[in-house]
Amino acid sequence: MDQDRNKAYLLLVRKWKHDEDVTCAQLAQVVSDSLLIKIQCASTITNMWDIIITEFNRKGCMVDLHQRMMERQVSKMDDICTHLDDMALTYKGLSSMGAAIHDKEYLSMILMSLPDTYTTHLETLADVAISSGRMFTAHNFISKMTKLTDK
Secondary structure, three states: OOOHHHHHHHHHHHHHHHHHHHHHHHHHHHOHHHHHHHHHHOHHHHHHHHHHHHHHHHHHHHHHHHHHHHHHHOOOOOOHHHHHHHHHHHHHHHOOOOOOOOHHHHHHHHHOOOOOOHHHHHHHHHHOOOHHHOOHHHHHHHHHHHHHHHH
């Protein structure tokens, strides 16, 4: 009786292992190379799936943060320095998550977030950039904008 149970148990374990190997192989075929590198060291399919879920949740957070950054607007009554600090903090947060935003896109987000009342300041900064013969980075823009609003 115990021997029959042992055989049945061993057959079930063998089938379980086979099914897990097949599932791992199927998963490896459909995920990206970068994700495959992250899941290849997982010991079980459950661990692999947990890594995949974590990765996609992280990417979802990045997309949400990026979208909120793009939609952010400062009103005439808000403190521009606080707004620019928030934008810089969000930018750093996205960068630390691995979501690199190019400087031109970041600068565009900042410019689009400012109210029309800052047009004069923006024109002044654009004139300075043109006359100096170099482009402002987003960091330079934030520094100059902060100095202009402190005056």
